[in-house]
Amino acid sequence: MSSNEQALAALSQQLEGQIAPLDQWSPQQCGTIDIHIVADGRWFHHGTEIKRARLVKLFASVLWREQGQYYLKTPVEQMAIRVDDAPLLIVDWRLATAQNAAHPAVICIDNIGREFVLGAQHPLLIHADPQGQKLPYLQLPYGVQAKLARTVYYAWAEQLAQPQGEEFIIYSAGESFSLGG
Template identity: 30%
Template sequence: MPYTPPPDLAALSLEDIARMVAERRLPPVDQWHPAEELDSQMEIRADGSWWHQGGPITRPSMVRAFSTLLMRDDAGQHWLVTPQDRQRIAVVDAAFVAVDVARIDGALAFRLNTDDTVIAGPEHPLIARGDAETPAIYLAVRHGCLARINRSTWGQLVDMALEKPGMDEGTDGGLSVDSLGISFPLAPQ
Protein backbone atom coordinates (compact mmCIF):
# COMPACT_ATOMS: atom_id res chain seq x y z
CA MET A 1 0.00 0.00 0.00
CA PRO A 2 1.49 3.40 -0.92
CA TYR A 3 2.42 5.70 1.91
CA THR A 4 0.54 8.98 2.20
CA PRO A 5 2.43 11.62 4.19
CA PRO A 6 0.41 13.28 6.94
CA PRO A 7 -1.01 16.76 6.39
CA ASP A 8 0.63 19.90 7.72
CA LEU A 9 0.16 20.17 11.51
CA ALA A 10 -0.99 23.78 11.40
CA ALA A 11 -3.85 22.83 9.05
CA LEU A 12 -5.31 20.30 11.52
CA SER A 13 -7.73 20.64 14.42
CA LEU A 14 -7.35 18.72 17.68
CA GLU A 15 -10.22 16.50 16.53
CA ASP A 16 -8.37 15.76 13.27
CA ILE A 17 -5.23 14.82 15.21
CA ALA A 18 -7.16 12.66 17.68
CA ARG A 19 -8.79 10.84 14.75
CA MET A 20 -5.41 10.30 13.06
CA VAL A 21 -3.92 8.89 16.26
CA ALA A 22 -6.92 6.60 16.82
CA GLU A 23 -6.84 5.33 13.24
CA ARG A 24 -3.17 4.41 13.53
CA ARG A 25 -3.50 1.16 15.39
CA LEU A 26 -0.16 0.33 16.96
CA PRO A 27 0.93 -3.18 17.93
CA PRO A 28 0.21 -3.95 21.61
CA VAL A 29 3.89 -4.27 22.59
CA ASP A 30 3.03 -3.57 26.23
CA GLN A 31 0.95 -6.78 26.26
CA TRP A 32 3.65 -9.00 24.76
CA HIS A 33 6.10 -10.64 27.17
CA PRO A 34 8.33 -12.92 25.08
CA ALA A 35 10.99 -14.91 26.91
CA GLU A 36 13.58 -14.87 24.12
CA GLU A 37 15.99 -11.93 24.07
CA LEU A 38 18.22 -11.14 21.12
CA ASP A 39 20.42 -8.32 19.86
CA SER A 40 18.90 -6.52 16.88
CA GLN A 41 22.32 -5.14 15.85
CA MET A 42 20.46 -1.88 15.31
CA GLU A 43 21.14 1.63 16.57
CA ILE A 44 19.16 4.86 16.61
CA ARG A 45 21.64 7.70 16.46
CA ALA A 46 21.25 11.11 18.08
CA ASP A 47 20.04 12.63 14.80
CA GLY A 48 17.19 10.09 14.67
CA SER A 49 18.72 7.97 11.89
CA TRP A 50 18.40 4.21 12.15
CA TRP A 51 21.35 1.90 11.47
CA HIS A 52 21.69 -1.87 11.15
CA GLN A 53 25.06 -3.63 11.29
CA GLY A 54 26.86 -0.32 10.68
CA GLY A 55 24.84 0.78 7.66
CA PRO A 56 21.94 3.25 7.54
CA ILE A 57 18.37 2.07 7.06
CA THR A 58 17.35 4.24 4.14
CA ARG A 59 13.74 3.14 3.69
CA PRO A 60 11.49 5.44 5.75
CA SER A 61 8.71 2.84 5.68
CA MET A 62 10.96 0.34 7.47
CA VAL A 63 11.87 2.92 10.12
CA ARG A 64 8.18 3.73 10.62
CA ALA A 65 7.35 0.01 10.95
CA PHE A 66 10.19 -0.71 13.39
CA SER A 67 9.30 2.37 15.47
CA THR A 68 5.87 0.91 16.23
CA LEU A 69 7.58 -2.01 18.03
CA LEU A 70 9.73 0.14 20.33
CA MET A 71 9.59 0.20 24.10
CA ARG A 72 12.00 1.21 26.86
CA ASP A 73 12.21 -0.73 30.11
CA ASP A 74 12.69 0.65 33.61
CA ALA A 75 16.48 0.24 33.32
CA GLY A 76 16.51 2.46 30.22
CA GLN A 77 17.14 -0.33 27.69
CA HIS A 78 15.27 0.03 24.39
CA TRP A 79 13.71 -3.03 22.78
CA LEU A 80 12.01 -4.01 19.55
CA VAL A 81 9.20 -6.26 20.79
CA THR A 82 7.25 -8.93 18.91
CA PRO A 83 5.14 -11.78 20.30
CA GLN A 84 8.10 -14.15 19.65
CA ASP A 85 11.06 -12.19 21.02
CA ARG A 86 12.39 -8.87 22.15
CA GLN A 87 15.54 -7.49 20.60
CA ARG A 88 17.87 -4.96 22.20
CA ILE A 89 18.35 -1.79 20.18
CA ALA A 90 21.01 0.79 21.00
CA VAL A 91 19.63 4.32 21.30
CA VAL A 92 22.22 7.10 21.54
CA ASP A 93 19.87 9.79 22.88
CA ALA A 94 16.14 9.34 22.24
CA ALA A 95 14.19 6.89 20.10
CA PHE A 96 12.39 9.67 18.23
CA VAL A 97 13.01 13.27 17.16
CA ALA A 98 10.28 15.92 17.28
CA VAL A 99 10.66 17.82 14.01
CA ASP A 100 7.70 20.23 14.10
CA VAL A 101 5.17 21.70 16.52
CA ALA A 102 1.92 23.62 16.16
CA ARG A 103 -0.23 25.28 18.80
CA ILE A 104 -3.82 24.18 18.21
CA ASP A 105 -6.72 25.10 20.49
CA GLY A 106 -4.60 25.30 23.67
CA ALA A 107 -2.53 22.21 22.89
CA LEU A 108 0.91 21.61 21.43
CA ALA A 109 0.88 19.01 18.65
CA PHE A 110 4.26 17.57 17.66
CA ARG A 111 5.23 15.75 14.48
CA LEU A 112 7.99 13.15 14.93
CA ASN A 113 10.61 12.01 12.44
CA THR A 114 8.48 8.86 11.98
CA ASP A 115 5.43 10.99 11.02
CA ASP A 116 3.74 10.14 14.33
CA THR A 117 1.75 12.96 15.90
CA VAL A 118 1.81 13.44 19.68
CA ILE A 119 -0.05 16.03 21.76
CA ALA A 120 1.85 17.23 24.83
CA GLY A 121 -0.11 16.85 28.04
CA PRO A 122 -0.47 14.63 31.11
CA GLU A 123 0.20 11.41 29.20
CA HIS A 124 2.88 12.97 26.99
CA PRO A 125 4.75 15.54 29.09
CA LEU A 126 7.61 17.73 27.93
CA ILE A 127 10.71 17.00 30.01
CA ALA A 128 13.57 19.49 30.39
CA ARG A 129 17.03 17.98 30.96
CA GLY A 130 20.58 19.23 30.76
CA ASP A 131 21.36 22.62 32.29
CA ALA A 132 20.42 26.26 31.69
CA GLU A 133 23.31 26.70 29.22
CA THR A 134 22.54 23.59 27.18
CA PRO A 135 18.96 22.47 27.78
CA ALA A 136 17.62 19.35 26.14
CA ILE A 137 13.85 19.09 25.84
CA TYR A 138 12.13 15.73 25.37
CA LEU A 139 8.56 14.63 24.75
CA ALA A 140 7.23 11.38 26.22
CA VAL A 141 5.91 9.38 23.26
CA ARG A 142 4.84 5.83 24.21
CA HIS A 143 6.00 2.74 26.08
CA GLY A 144 8.71 4.70 27.93
CA CYS A 145 10.25 6.09 24.73
CA LEU A 146 11.10 9.76 24.31
CA ALA A 147 11.45 12.18 21.41
CA ARG A 148 14.22 14.75 21.51
CA ILE A 149 12.96 18.19 20.46
CA ASN A 150 15.21 19.26 17.57
CA ARG A 151 16.72 22.73 17.34
CA SER A 152 14.16 24.29 15.00
CA THR A 153 11.23 22.88 16.98
CA TRP A 154 12.80 24.15 20.21
CA GLY A 155 13.02 27.58 18.54
CA GLN A 156 9.30 27.38 17.74
CA LEU A 157 8.60 26.57 21.42
CA VAL A 158 10.69 29.54 22.56
CA ASP A 159 8.74 31.82 20.21
CA MET A 160 5.49 30.48 21.70
CA ALA A 161 6.80 31.02 25.23
CA LEU A 162 7.80 34.60 24.43
CA GLU A 163 4.28 35.32 23.18
CA LYS A 164 2.85 34.62 26.65
CA PRO A 165 1.78 37.74 28.55
CA GLY A 166 4.51 39.05 30.83
CA MET A 167 7.36 37.35 28.97
CA ASP A 168 10.15 39.18 27.21
CA GLU A 169 13.45 38.25 25.61
CA GLY A 170 15.34 39.31 28.74
CA THR A 171 13.86 36.50 30.81
CA ASP A 172 16.57 34.19 32.12
CA GLY A 173 15.35 30.66 31.66
CA GLY A 174 11.85 31.17 33.04
CA LEU A 175 10.33 30.34 29.67
CA SER A 176 7.52 27.81 29.59
CA VAL A 177 4.82 26.61 27.22
CA ASP A 178 1.33 25.37 28.00
CA SER A 179 -0.50 22.40 26.54
CA LEU A 180 -3.82 20.95 27.66
CA GLY A 181 -3.71 23.19 30.74
CA ILE A 182 -0.23 22.10 31.90
CA SER A 183 2.77 24.39 31.95
CA PHE A 184 6.07 22.88 30.81
CA PRO A 185 9.42 24.69 31.44
CA LEU A 186 11.83 25.01 28.53
CA ALA A 187 14.88 24.88 30.78
CA PRO A 188 15.80 22.45 33.55
CA GLN A 189 14.64 23.59 36.98
Protein backbone atom coordinates in the same frame (compact mmCIF):
# COMPACT_ATOMS: atom_id res chain seq x y z
CA MET B 1 -14.59 14.74 32.84
CA SER B 2 -15.19 18.22 31.46
CA SER B 3 -16.07 18.80 27.80
CA ASN B 4 -12.61 20.32 27.30
CA GLU B 5 -10.94 17.20 28.73
CA GLN B 6 -13.19 14.99 26.57
CA ALA B 7 -12.24 16.94 23.44
CA LEU B 8 -8.52 16.64 24.23
CA ALA B 9 -8.86 12.93 25.01
CA ALA B 10 -10.66 12.36 21.70
CA LEU B 11 -7.97 14.28 19.80
CA SER B 12 -5.21 12.31 21.52
CA GLN B 13 -6.93 8.99 20.80
CA GLN B 14 -7.44 9.93 17.15
CA LEU B 15 -3.77 10.86 16.71
CA GLU B 16 -2.47 7.75 18.46
CA GLY B 17 -4.86 5.17 17.03
CA GLN B 18 -2.07 3.33 15.20
CA ILE B 19 0.10 2.40 18.19
CA ALA B 20 0.71 -1.34 18.77
CA PRO B 21 -0.41 -2.76 22.16
CA LEU B 22 3.16 -3.46 23.34
CA ASP B 23 2.11 -3.36 26.99
CA GLN B 24 -0.08 -6.43 26.38
CA TRP B 25 2.78 -8.55 25.00
CA SER B 26 5.10 -10.65 27.19
CA PRO B 27 7.72 -11.94 24.77
CA GLN B 28 10.88 -13.87 25.45
CA GLN B 29 14.09 -11.79 25.70
CA CYS B 30 16.20 -12.87 22.71
CA GLY B 31 19.43 -10.91 23.15
CA THR B 32 20.43 -8.00 20.94
CA ILE B 33 20.06 -7.07 17.30
CA ASP B 34 22.60 -4.89 15.50
CA ILE B 35 20.35 -1.87 15.11
CA HIS B 36 21.86 1.45 16.11
CA ILE B 37 20.01 4.78 16.26
CA VAL B 38 22.37 7.76 16.20
CA ALA B 39 21.68 11.09 17.92
CA ASP B 40 20.28 12.75 14.78
CA GLY B 41 17.56 10.08 14.49
CA ARG B 42 19.06 7.98 11.68
CA TRP B 43 18.72 4.21 11.99
CA PHE B 44 21.47 1.74 11.04
CA HIS B 45 21.51 -2.06 10.66
CA HIS B 46 24.93 -3.75 10.59
CA GLY B 47 26.51 -0.33 10.02
CA THR B 48 24.37 0.53 6.96
CA GLU B 49 21.79 3.29 7.19
CA ILE B 50 18.19 2.13 6.83
CA LYS B 51 16.91 4.47 4.14
CA ARG B 52 13.45 2.97 3.64
CA ALA B 53 11.19 5.26 5.67
CA ARG B 54 8.47 2.60 5.91
CA LEU B 55 10.91 0.14 7.47
CA VAL B 56 12.04 2.72 10.05
CA LYS B 57 8.39 3.48 10.79
CA LEU B 58 7.68 -0.25 11.24
CA PHE B 59 10.59 -0.66 13.66
CA ALA B 60 9.59 2.52 15.53
CA SER B 61 6.07 1.14 15.96
CA VAL B 62 7.46 -1.66 18.18
CA LEU B 63 9.96 0.43 20.18
CA TRP B 64 9.88 -0.19 23.92
CA ARG B 65 12.04 1.31 26.66
CA GLU B 66 12.54 -0.35 29.99
CA GLN B 67 15.06 0.62 32.70
CA GLY B 68 16.88 2.90 30.24
CA GLN B 69 17.31 0.20 27.56
CA TYR B 70 15.53 0.33 24.20
CA TYR B 71 14.08 -2.80 22.60
CA LEU B 72 12.20 -3.87 19.52
CA LYS B 73 9.27 -5.84 20.91
CA THR B 74 6.94 -8.24 19.11
CA PRO B 75 4.39 -10.68 20.55
CA VAL B 76 7.00 -13.49 20.54
CA GLU B 77 10.42 -11.88 21.01
CA GLN B 78 12.12 -8.80 22.39
CA MET B 79 15.60 -7.72 21.25
CA ALA B 80 17.78 -4.94 22.65
CA ILE B 81 19.02 -2.20 20.30
CA ARG B 82 21.57 0.60 20.73
CA VAL B 83 20.35 4.21 20.93
CA ASP B 84 22.82 7.10 21.30
CA ASP B 85 20.33 9.65 22.65
CA ALA B 86 16.66 9.46 21.74
CA PRO B 87 15.42 7.22 18.92
CA LEU B 88 13.05 9.84 17.53
CA LEU B 89 12.98 13.59 17.00
CA ILE B 90 10.14 16.10 17.20
CA VAL B 91 10.64 17.90 13.88
CA ASP B 92 7.44 19.92 13.50
CA TRP B 93 4.39 21.12 15.40
CA ARG B 94 1.04 22.82 15.05
CA LEU B 95 -1.69 24.18 17.28
CA ALA B 96 -5.11 22.60 17.68
CA THR B 97 -7.82 24.49 19.51
CA ALA B 98 -10.40 22.49 21.43
CA GLN B 99 -13.72 24.11 22.22
CA ASN B 100 -13.72 26.06 25.48
CA ALA B 101 -9.97 25.51 25.91
CA ALA B 102 -8.05 28.20 27.77
CA HIS B 103 -4.93 27.25 25.80
CA PRO B 104 -4.67 25.41 22.50
CA ALA B 105 -3.08 21.98 22.34
CA VAL B 106 0.40 21.76 20.85
CA ILE B 107 0.54 18.85 18.42
CA CYS B 108 4.08 17.47 18.13
CA ILE B 109 5.10 15.68 14.93
CA ASP B 110 7.98 13.21 15.03
CA ASN B 111 10.45 12.38 12.28
CA ILE B 112 8.36 9.44 11.07
CA GLY B 113 5.16 11.47 10.79
CA ARG B 114 3.32 10.48 13.97
CA GLU B 115 1.51 13.14 16.00
CA PHE B 116 1.24 13.48 19.78
CA VAL B 117 -0.55 16.03 21.96
CA LEU B 118 1.82 17.79 24.36
CA GLY B 119 -0.02 17.33 27.65
CA ALA B 120 -0.36 15.16 30.72
CA GLN B 121 -0.09 11.93 28.71
CA HIS B 122 2.92 13.17 26.71
CA PRO B 123 4.76 15.69 28.89
CA LEU B 124 7.82 17.71 28.02
CA LEU B 125 10.85 16.52 30.00
CA ILE B 126 14.17 18.30 30.49
CA HIS B 127 17.35 16.20 30.68
CA ALA B 128 20.94 17.38 30.99
CA ASP B 129 23.41 16.11 28.40
CA PRO B 130 26.97 15.03 29.41
CA GLN B 131 28.11 18.68 29.16
CA GLY B 132 25.31 19.81 31.50
CA GLN B 133 23.21 21.51 28.81
CA LYS B 134 19.48 21.11 29.46
CA LEU B 135 17.63 19.59 26.50
CA PRO B 136 13.87 19.06 25.99
CA TYR B 137 12.32 15.67 25.18
CA LEU B 138 8.74 14.58 24.64
CA GLN B 139 7.58 11.47 26.51
CA LEU B 140 5.99 9.04 24.04
CA PRO B 141 4.18 5.76 24.69
CA TYR B 142 6.01 2.81 26.28
CA GLY B 143 8.84 4.82 27.81
CA VAL B 144 10.16 6.03 24.44
CA GLN B 145 11.35 9.63 24.26
CA ALA B 146 11.72 12.00 21.31
CA LYS B 147 14.20 14.87 21.40
CA LEU B 148 12.95 18.28 20.27
CA ALA B 149 14.74 19.47 17.13
CA ARG B 150 16.40 22.85 17.59
CA THR B 151 14.05 24.44 15.06
CA VAL B 152 11.04 23.34 17.12
CA TYR B 153 12.63 24.49 20.37
CA TYR B 154 13.40 27.95 18.97
CA ALA B 155 9.97 28.27 17.36
CA TRP B 156 8.33 27.44 20.70
CA ALA B 157 10.63 29.87 22.53
CA GLU B 158 9.72 32.63 20.08
CA GLN B 159 6.02 31.94 19.50
CA LEU B 160 4.66 30.14 22.58
CA ALA B 161 6.91 30.63 25.60
CA GLN B 162 5.94 33.00 28.38
CA PRO B 163 8.63 34.15 30.81
CA GLN B 164 8.03 33.16 34.40
CA GLY B 165 10.90 34.09 36.68
CA GLU B 166 14.04 32.51 35.23
CA GLU B 167 12.09 29.96 33.18
CA PHE B 168 10.12 30.01 29.96
CA ILE B 169 6.75 28.24 30.18
CA ILE B 170 4.55 26.94 27.39
CA TYR B 171 0.93 25.87 27.79
CA SER B 172 -0.74 22.99 26.01
CA ALA B 173 -3.85 20.94 26.65
CA GLY B 174 -4.42 22.58 30.04
CA GLU B 175 -0.89 21.84 31.28
CA SER B 176 2.21 23.99 31.67
CA PHE B 177 5.74 22.93 30.71
CA SER B 178 9.13 24.50 31.25
CA LEU B 179 11.42 25.06 28.28
CA GLY B 180 14.19 25.73 30.76
CA GLY B 181 15.82 28.99 31.68
